[in-house]
Amino acid sequence: MNLKVDGIEVAYGRRRIIHGLSLPELPAGSLVALVGPNGAGKSTLLRALAGLERMQGGLSLGGRDLTRLNAAERSRLLAYMPQQLPPGIALGVLESVIAALRVGNEPDVLRASFEALARIGIEDLAEQSLDGLSGGQRQLVSLAQLIARKPQVLLLDEPTSALDLHYQLRVMDCVRELVREHQLLAVAVLHDINLAAACADFIVVLHGGQLYASGAPAEVLTPALLAEVYGVEARVEQCSRGRLQVLVDRALPRARSGAQ
Template sequence: MRHDALQVSGLSTGYRDRQIIQSLSLPVFRPGEVHSLLGPNAAGKSTLLRALAGLQPATGSVKLGERELIGLSLAEHARRVTYMPQTLPQGVALSVLESVLGALQASATDHPGDVGGKAGHDADQRRAVAILERVGILHLALEGLDHLSGGQRQLVSLAQSLVREPRVLLLDEPISALDLQHQLRVMRLVQELARERGMIAIMVLHDLQIAARWSEGIVMLSQGAVVATGTPAQAITPDTLARVYGVQARVEHCSRGGLQIMVDDVLPGALPAGARR
């Protein structure tokens, strides 16, 4: 597997009636790293993720190694980049195992050396079972997707994304429906697999504490623009939290070296998150 960095420069994207992101450039995302996109509602986080995934038109440059991704067909884009949406589609009459196998078979072009026939099917089964076990939902393998809770469906979506073994994994709020234990399990798993596979993981998160603990890099967005980037300690500061979220906060180092973020109050005159002046 090639281990290429992801470079984003001069990226503009949006919708028919409104430009959300204009001429945005980001630090280099390197293989083996986990990065988090932070910011209030309507900051442009999910729009940026969808543009990186090739799911909506964009201009500028998104390079993986020397390969320009903007302009590729959706199929060619998906061979390199996998996108995990916030929720799975409803009304899908498949078992958990079948859905993960389907995701694997859809990415068969990523693995041209794979064998077909019964041997290939058995190999796919083993890969699907292995990722379900790693995600911690092997006991749900034969359950129908429509019988699962929101959190369980989110874990299935993660398994579908990971089984494809992408070079870039884009996760849109991957822990929003999970309890605290499963949030930590997912973050640990993504970090482990990024390092094992040389994969780049970029995720949208709302929990600043979790982002600070599990990310090598942070990108703080507000109204479609980058406010701060860098390590968690560089990007998550009282100043950036005041500018982006309109809150008064303290950021301290705990005894284990991580960041402790304490929000004390809303700043006077601060607009609701996502509001525009």
Template sequence: MNRNALTLKQLSISYGRNMVVQGVDLTEIQPGTLTALIGPNGAGKSTLLRGIAGLTRIRGEVLLGDTLLSRLGPREQAQRMTYMPQSLPPGVAITVIEAVLSAVQAGRSGQPGKAELDQAYDALEHLGIGALSSRYLSELSGGQRQLAALAQAIVRKPEILLLDEPTSALDPHYQVRVLGNVRKLIQAHGLIGMVVLHDISLAARFADRVTVMHAGQIAADGTPSAAITAEMMARVYAVEARVEHCSQGQIQVIVDRALDRAA
């Protein structure tokens, strides 16, 4: 099990002259916890996640314990973390089991044997979709496809799990099912989880830590109730909002109206 925390030091990412992520520092992202990255459109959340995953050129450092992840080769990086982009393409004519096997086999040579097949079935059964293994991706609902994508991620047994908007376009059943599974996995295996979310209430409900991004920088960071405040909603999202605490302790954000934006 992994005991090292993830640290970002002065992480910057530019697209041409446009600096999308500007000197982000995040410390002590602990194993067994889920961190939600939230923020308005264009705040740099997904870019930051791709930067951590090694998919885009960065300045600064990504550290796991003492290991400088950003200096490792692509292969070593892929062994330690798995990045899951927004959705599995439904138009590719392969079955769920083949999709999961491709996650196991892509980084190595040879053909899958019984052990690899078992790993893939374990991942699917773990997520409660064992019965879908021989279905084609096109036959799945959006939510089922997202669970299949999650199976691809966990079958690789990473230390760090990076998920880019895994619940966008899903109905409430699958939103809760996907994030509930993510949370369970992270806690059970001591993974470091980071997830980009648009839905603030979902972030508050499932994440241990909420990091709010605004214009490429960290605007707030802490426990859900510390990070998600009416003041933050006004400053970052330009909305007048109430942050209500429900009877079960969950945070609910109710947006009343849009404020005039400076820009």
């Protein structure tokens, strides 16, 4: 089912974070990378889509108005993965995945939970306590919780930020496989432009709480965009295997009025 975002506004008091944001319809079976500089509104937008921030505007999935659903109904369709699990959760890893499912048939829950851990390659952590894990391991468990729930849309806030290179690629490969196999939609906030270029079907660029550009990576990622949005001088080239690469040469000077 396709996701439609129409004129979303998010504000904290009088301060508007997202300004009338509309996106091209995001199709099922695709991985969308949400990119932009710090403060662009990426995480705020993701939380608004998940129903965790008060918002105005239209949001529908397969023609169904999500703004009319209660929190439980919405979370079954759109599952949100935060940047990190909160500390102080006294559960084992497998227990935490089971708890995320909130269903009754125990044998099915156990199997689905263990399969989710195995899919990412962390089944060896099943009996460990969440409190004893590293930040990166906790991030992987959080993803396993989402996989087990089998939502229609995965909302991933910096899913690779605490991971080493091996698990960054493993996680993104896992998300891509899920998207293809089950015709899901994944929207992921990513800071690594090259990872976004390599993994995403579409890139959405936010700047100042507004849509700056969207489309296929090869169409969106240009030296002009990188200079305007990120303030860097960069080249966008293809490697010997035909993959898109962003090579940053230097930071561009900022105007005095824009200095922090």
